[in-house]
Amino acid sequence: MYGVVDEERALTRRAVDQWLFRDDVFSRRSQRTYRTILYAAGRTLYPNEFPEPHRQRGPRRKAVPAAELSLEAELYAVAASLRPMLRAQLLTILDLTTGAGLSSQEIRQLRGSDISPLELPEHTAVQIAVRKRGVVSRVVPVVCPVRGHRLLTRARDVGNGFVFPIVGDSMPRNAICHVSEELTELGFPGFNAAALRNRWVVKLASDPGVPAAMLMKLAGIADLRVLHDLEADLPQFTPEDEARALLRSEGRYL
Structure with a gap:
């Protein structure tokens, strides 16, 4: 009914972006939805044109305090x-x-x-x-x-x-x-x-x-x-402690 879609031509990065970013056609929410779908489809044919999206990581869990x-x-x-x-x-x-x-x-x-x-x-x-x-x-x-x-x-x-x-x-x-x-x-x-x-x-x-x-x-x-x-x-080191440690370290290479 709608003819044949040539996915190799339709799913290039340039073709997808031209369709997505037409003036005042989609709301921002719809644009994001279509972009996710089409970029994922385009990535299967042209992985270099559609790099993997950056996934935000959750906050790092702090280490459990050391046992007594x-x-x-x-x-x-x-x-x-x-x-x-x-x-x-x-x-x-x-x-x-x-x-x-x-x-x-x-x-x-x-x-x-x-x-x-x-x-x-x-x-x-x-x-x-x-x-x-x-x-x-x-x-x-x-x-x-x-x-x-x-x-x-x-x-x-x-x-x-x-x-x-x-x-x-x-x-x-x-x-x-x-x-x-x-x-x-x-x-x-x-x-x-x-x-x-x-x-x-x-x-x-x-x-x-x-x-x-x-x-x-x-x-x-x-x-x-x-x-x-x-x-x-951890131990609390004084500047004197740190200086002595650095001197010992430097001494290995003198």
Whole structure:
């Protein structure tokens, strides 16, 4: 009835814009609607003429405040009085958050095959391959011998199975939260895994022997804005402290 449309001619950027931006034909709202539809159609034929639209991102979520210094020791002490499964779950969470800085999601996805010995001349450590979408995104050493031994033993026991102890074959999405909830129900302190991880981040960021580049790699963070969020937990350096640090740094290159 209306004839044949030659989409290759009709959907060029020039043809679309000429049709859209005619004087006083469309309201602004209609113009935006047609523009979205026609640009999307034109992009399939001429991607260079119709680049992807810029999508506004939501506001960045601030980092969870670091856990209290005493909580780590308190939870390790609590573990001894728990039933075997809950004890194993809590120890795994503590070892991986406070010893390697893993997030809840990373703990749930970790497999025994991702944990292996790391031989150093003066020390035997453990290394954890942290995966993102199945690909290793970073490798984190665990140098605490107690944590390392416990993690390596668990890894050898489960093989390619999940490191975090579960009943059955599927990993519950809220498995880490359930442990905290059970502790609270038993009258013990609960925890936030992100807060425990951020206490680990603060510890590394406060150590003069850990460069910022190494911190970012170990923690798997894209920028250092997380440290701004955790500023209250970081040491307060005086200008004298900063000057001495800079002098030490300059001395390496003299």
